[in-house]
Amino acid sequence: MKKLTSIDDLIALRKQLSSEGVLAPNKKRIRVCCGTACRANKSLKLADKLYSEAKSNDTDVEIITTGCQGLCQLGPVMTIQPKGYFYHKVKPERAGDVISCTIKDEKPLWDLLFRRSIGEKPAYFIRDVPFYRKQQRIALRNNGRIDPTNILHYIATGGYRALEKALSTMTAQQVLEEVKKANLRGRGGAGFPAGVKWEHTRKAPDPVKLVIANGDEGDPGAFMDRSIMEGDPHSLLEGMLLCAYAIGAQQGIIYVRHEYPLAVKHLQIAIKQAEDSGLLGKNILGKGLDFRVQIKEGAGAFVCGEATALVASIEGERGFPNPRPPRLSEHGGGPWGYPANLNNIETYVCVPTIIEKGAGWFLKTGTATSPGTKVFALTGKVKNTGLVEVPMGMTLREIIFDIGGGIIGNKKFKAVQTGGPSGGCIPEQHLDLPIDFDSLAKVGSIMGSGGMVVMDEDNCIVDVAKFFLSFCQAESCGKCYPCRVGTYQMLQILEKITSGQGEEGDIERLETLGRYIKSSSLCGLGKSAPNPVLTTIKYFREEYEEHIRDKYCRAFVCQGLGQISLNTDICYQCKRCMDICPYEAIRESEEGLFYIDQVFCQRCKACFSVCPLGAIEIKEQPVLFIDKELCYFCRNCINICRVDAIKETSTGFMIDSTLCKRCGDCFKVCLMGAIKYEKEGKLLRKGIVAPLEVTVEKEEIIGEITIDEIRMDAEEKTCSVQKALTFLEEFIAGPMCGRCYPCSLGTEEAKIRLIRLSQHLDYATESDLQALKRIASFMIESSYCKKGRDTGRFLAEKIESAEEEFRLHISGICPKRECISSIEYVVNPDLCVACGACVKRCKYDAIKGEAAESAAGVLPFEIKQKVCVRCGECVNVCPTGAIEVISRIKEELINK
C-alpha cells in the first residue's frame, strides 16, 4: 500500500475509495459476523461457504467478515445489503440458500429472520429487531460493519478523519479542550474525566510521554473491549493518536489480556497496516507527529488492570499495585518513570467522533453529568445476551426488558449486577433508575467496565455474592493485609452461611469486615471487593437471614440447606434420583414408595436437578425438640436415633440440633408424643424457645398431718418394721421441721436402716438394730420439740415390744408376711381350679398356665418369681384361695 505523506494524500485516498464503491450503500453485500462468539458457532466456515457459493454461482456480492455485531447468543449472525435483512443462527449449510435466494432473488429466508416467539411476525430488517432498535452506537459505530483487518474499510467509512481535522486545523491544546468540554468520562471504571487526565499528563515536564490503552478487561462477564479490539482496531489507534497529539506523547502501549488471542492478532494487523500507510511512525501525514504503538500481552492477573499494577506488569515485574502519588500522569509515575496517560479502550474509541463532530454533538446524548453512550455486556438470565450500546440515562428496565427481551423462561427478575466483581447488585426496586456514573454510585454499585449480569429467582443471592468475593479473593495480589486476609475471612463466613453452618452475628461480622477492607486496602481491588457482599446484604438481607436462621435457600442453589423430600404423589418411580444419588439416600419403603432417608442425605441436590417431574421438593428444615413436660424417659428415642443426636442431660433429654438429621425416626417411636417439631426460623426468631404454657391444676390445701394421725396410719400395718417405717416416712414428709439435729439427721438414718431391714438387703445386720435403738433414745433425750420426742418414743416402743420380729427381718423373714421382698406368692395346685382369673388380672404377665374347661391334661398354673412384683392382686381375685403367701427363706432353716 502507498504511504500517505500528507493530509491531502489521505483525502485523495478516501475519494478514490468512494469512487471505487468500497462499502457503497447500494451494493449487494453480506456482513458475516466473525467475532469470537460467532466463530465458536462456525461462522468462519460459513463465510468460506459463502465465498465459494458466490463464486460458483457467479454472483456479484461482497462478503465481509466483521467483528462482533452484538447479538452473540444467536450467532452466527449476518446482515445483508442493500435491503438490510438480518439473519441469525445461520448454519454453514445454509450458505447456498442465502446466495441463491436472498442475493439473487432478493427474497428473505423466513426461518433465518429474527422473531421473538414462534407466534410473532418476524423482523425483516435489522432496524426492526428489538435488540438493536433502542441502541445508539458511538463506540461500536464500526463494529460489525467493516472488515477489521482492512484499513481501507476504515478509511472509507470516514476513519482517520478526526486525525485529519486535528492535524490540519487544531492545535494540541484545542484537541485537549474539546475532549475536556465533551466531559468524556473514563469508561474503565471510576469515570474520571479523560480531558482532565490528559491535561495532567500534558503538563508533566518530561520530554518523553506514553499513551497506554487498558485492554486488560479481567472483569468476568464483560467483553466490550475485546469486541472493539477485534472488530474495530483502527478506531482505537486513531483515539490513541489523538491523545498522543494532545499530550505530546511518542509511544503507545496497548495492554491486552492474554485470553484474547484474536484481539492481539487483529491489533497487530492494524498496527502493521497503519505503519505501512504512514498513519503511525515518524512524521505522520507530514505534520511532524511521531507516534508508535506496541502491544503488551498480559499473563493472566486481574489486578493488572489496576493502573499502577499495569505499569509494574509492563516493566516486567510482578503485578503489584503501588501507592500513589506519583500518579501515572506525573513524573516518575508511569512505566520506567515516564508520565503516561492511561485510559480504557472504549474511552479512546469515543475520542475520534468527539473531535470530528465536536463536543457539542457529544453532549447532546446521555445525561448532564455523564454524556455519551456506554457499552454494556448484557449477560446472565436475559433472553438476548450480547453487547449493547445505549445512551447514558436509559433505565435498567429498558435495557433488560426491551433490549434484552426479558428474563429467560419468563421467570421473576431478582437483581442485576453491574460493574463486575467490584460492583454491586441492584434489586428490582431500582429498575427504573436512569443509569449513569453517579446514579449507580448512589445505589451502591458502580458502572465499572460495563458488565451487566442479570439474575433471576433461580440465582441465590448469597451464592452470587460468594462467587464475586471468591473471584476477588483469588485475584488479590497479596500485597496488603486487609485485602489478602480480610477477603479470605469474609469468604469463610459466606462459605459457612451457604453450607448451613451460619450463626447469628455473621451478617454483622461481614459488614464490619467489609467496611474495614474498603477503607484500608491499597488499591481499587481491595477497596471494592466487599461491594457485592455489602450491597446484597443491604438489599437482600432477609435472604441472608433465611440461610442462617432457617437453613433454607429459596433459590435451591446452596447445598446442605433445606430438607429434601420426595413427593410420592408426583413420583412415578423412574429411579433417576436413585441412580444419581451419591449417598444412596433414596430408598424404597415397605409400601413400595420411594423416600429419602434424611440420615444419609447430604443435601447435594443432585436428585432435585435430575427429577423430570419435580417430585423432589426442598423445604425449610424443621427443628425437632423434646417437650420436657411429656417426656417420661423411656429412652425409646435414644435407642432409635442413628446419629446419637439425643443427649441425656441433668434436666432431661435433649436433641442436639447440630447432629440431628431430621429423619423423624424418634418422632414415630415416642409414645408420649413428647417430640415435637417446628420451623426452625420461627423458634429462633423469638430469641429463645418460647416457654411452654402449662396450666397447673389448683391443688387442695391439706392441713398439716398431726402425730396422732401418723400413729394411726402406722398402726394399721401389721409388721412392726413396717409400722416404724410408715411412721418415720410420714413424719419426714410432714411435720418434721429439720431445725435440730437428732431429729433431722436421726429420722433420715433410721429410715434408711428400716428400709434395709424391710427389704432384706444383703447388708442388713444386727448393727442396724442397735443403731435404731440408739437413734430412738437420742431423739427422746435431746429433740427440741415434742414431735421429735414422740417419734423417738414410737420407734423405741416398737423395737422393745417386738425385738424378735425385727431380728427375723435381718435373716430375711417377715413373720407377718407384709414386707414384700421377703415373701413369695405360690399357687397351691391342690386348690387351683384353673379358672384363669389370676392370669387375666396380673398386669405383669407373671402367671403362666392355661385356663381350661376341663382340668384334665392342662399345664398347671405357676407364678414366675422373677416377673412377679408381689402386688397381691391375684390373691384377691382367686375364688378358691389357692394363692398362698410364703416366706422366701424357710424359717426352719434359720432356726437351725
Next chain:
Amino acid sequence: MQIEKMQVDEQIGEIGRILTDQEKKKGIVIHALQQIQADIGYLPEDAVRELSRHLNLSMSEIYSVASFYKMFYFNPRGKKIVKVCLGTACYVRGSKKVLDSLENAFDIKSGETTEDLAMTLETVGCVGCCGLAPVTTINDEVAGEIIGSRKLEGLIRSVRED
C-alpha cells in the same frame, strides 16, 4: 524458540529506545516466558535457567515474576487443555455443573492433568463469549451453551477422542 538467539532489542521493540539495558531485559521477561511456554507447553527449570543466563537476571527474579501470573505453568500439561469458564455469566448459567461432570468423568480435579497427559482441566474467568454461556474451551476452541446432559456428554466425548 531458541533462547540464546533471542534478541533483547528486537523483542522490546521501539520503546527500547528510551530504556536502559537493564530495563529492556526486565521488560521482555514476561514476553520471553510466554514464548518459551508456547514452544514447550510449560516452563521447565532448564529453560528458566537458560533464560536467566541469557538475560543476566537471577533465577529468583524470573521465578518471582513467573509465579505471580496465573498463566505460567511449572509442570507439563496435557495434550488437550480444557478450560471451563467460571466467569460471572457462565456461572449464573450453570458452568459449575459442567466442571463437576468433567471432574467426575476424568477423575481429576480442576488444575490437574490426567496421568497419561491426555488432558488438563482448568477454569478461567470469562473467555469473552458470555453470550454463549456456559462456555468451555478445548485447546482454545470454544464450545458454547453446554446446557443439559446430552450436550455435556457430547463435550466429554469430544474431549476423550483424539
